[in-house]
Amino acid sequence: MNVPQAIRNMRGPGQLVLQWQDGEHSLSHARLRGACPCSQCRAARLQGGISLVRDDVRVLQIEPQGYGVQLVFSDGHERGIYPWAYLHDLIAQS
Numbered sequence: 358m359n360v361p362q363a364i365r366n367m368r369g370p371g372q373l374v375l376q377w378q379d380g381e382h383s384l385s386h387a388r389l390r391g392a393c394p395c396s397q398c399r400a401a402r403l404q405g406g407i408s409l410v411r412d413d414v415r416v417l418q419i420e421p422q423g424y425g426v427q428l429v430f431s432d433g434h435e436r437g438i439y440p441w442a443y444l445h446d447l448i449a450q451s
């Protein structure tokens with residue numbers, strides 16, 4: 358499986374930097390919050406309920422979960438576990 362070699366959380370600019378074999382890629386914290394894969398957020402997106410994500414939302418904590426990372430956001434949301442493949446897809450789409 359494609360697993361990043363390193364992850365760096367840059368709270369100032371709000372970027373999560375992932376070091377993959379093919380180089381370094383970053384995802385903004387707001388983008389990650391908007392793409393939260395938890396069941397609650399998925400359901401909201403499927404129903405077309407696009408919740409507004411504040412630009413200044415930040416990732417406060419990264420909890421390794423083996424197959425990915427759980428992200429704890431500054432708005433209190435911490436249900437999303439982002440599998441590596443999902444993060445890779447988000448980067449590919451950006």
Ligand SMILES: [Zn+2]
Pocket residue numbers: 393394395396397398399434436437
């Ligand atoms: Zn969520």
